[in-house]
Amino acid sequence: MPRTVSASETAPTRYAHHIRAHALTVRHGRRTAVDGIDLELGTGVHGLLGPNGAGKTTLIRTLATVLTPHSGDLELLGNARRSRGELRELRRRLGYLPQAFGHYRRFTVREFVEYMAWLKEVPRHRVADAVQHSIDRVDLTGRADDRMGSLSGGMLRRAGIAQAIVNDPDILLLDEPTVGLDPAQRMEFRTLLRDIGAQSCVLVSTHLVEDVGAACAGVVLMDEGRTVFAGHLDHLRAAGTGADPGDSDIERGYSALLRRHREGKAGAGR
Numbered sequence: 001m002p003r004t005v006s007a008s009e010t011a012p013t014r015y016a017h018h019i020r021a022h023a024l025t026v027r028h029g030r031r032t033a034v035d036g037i038d039l040e041l042g043t044g045v046h047g048l049l050g051p052n053g054a055g056k057t058t059l060i061r062t063l064a065t066v067l068t069p070h071s072g073d074l075e076l077l078g079n080a081r082r083s084r085g086e087l088r089e090l091r092r093r094l095g096y097l098p099q100a101f102g103h104y105r106r107f108t109v110r111e112f113v114e115y116m117a118w119l120k121e122v123p124r125h126r127v128a129d130a131v132q133h134s135i136d137r138v139d140l141t142g143r144a145d146d147r148m149g150s151l152s153g154g155m156l157r158r159a160g161i162a163q164a165i166v167n168d169p170d171i172l173l174l175d176e177p178t179v180g181l182d183p184a185q186r187m188e189f190r191t192l193l194r195d196i197g198a199q200s201c202v203l204v205s206t207h208l209v210e211d212v213g214a215a216c217a218g219v220v221l222m223d224e225g226r227t228v229f230a231g232h233l234d235h236l237r238a239a240g241t242g243a244d245p246g247d248s249d250i251e252r253g254y255s256a257l258l259r260r261h262r263e264g265k266a267g268a269g270r
């Protein structure tokens, strides 16, 4: 199966980081969900961790250009301006799997992925190969011509991943992609992530730390809209002690960093 070569692979790279945010703030009405964060992410797979309500989905939706920041700077693929043309060009080079994604139940998997390829302006002569390749990569080859409405929850998620990668994106944003996947599929998925992360910037929000341990080199940990930690997984692993709650060094590191962040905030508030 020939691999689809994205335009970006042949274009010169003009940026040091695929994603660069400075003092980025995003609000939902009066609630500040992302609170002045700084972030620099390049090629590789980065896990986005944090407790419920930390701001992970809001951050991912902002990076996917679905939400507009309230303030701060956000540079994606070296572009900080957002004319209509630039936004369109940027979206061609993004892949995004929302937590809940819309689809027509009567579309087949192939039609759904084709439709998303069309929305992302994949050149017409490449669509058929790109669609087949992404369906194969999520192991839905045997169900490609089945209707979306007939898929199990995990298969639906895999179809969602297929649409997110159909344009060979330079930035791939996945919001809880492994929910509903069985253990074998989760392992396959981690391999797929590592494969895509060799050339692209992948940010994966998840509550499953074992996915982070197996697939991510980088970690961003958020709490109450702030970044608690952004760095290499080994540093997160090393942050915990035997006294911190958790069944693995990643969980203990996660607990320790959150605790210290919260203690620091409480201390500063006194």
Ligand SMILES: Nc1ncnc2c1ncn2[C@@H]1O[C@H](COP(=O)(O)OP(=O)(O)OP(=O)(O)O)[C@@H](O)[C@H]1O
Residues within 6 Å of the ligand: 028, 029, 031, 032, 033, 050, 051, 052, 053, 054, 055, 056, 057, 058, 059
């Ligand atoms: N559409 C919205 N309107 C108002 N508040 C919102 C909206 N979406 C999110 N929020 C609030 O913004 C904050 C961050 O929510 P967000 O969904 O980004 O967190 P999260 O880390 O993805 O959480 P979870 O792990 O539960 O999915 C929360 O306080 C949430 O209640």
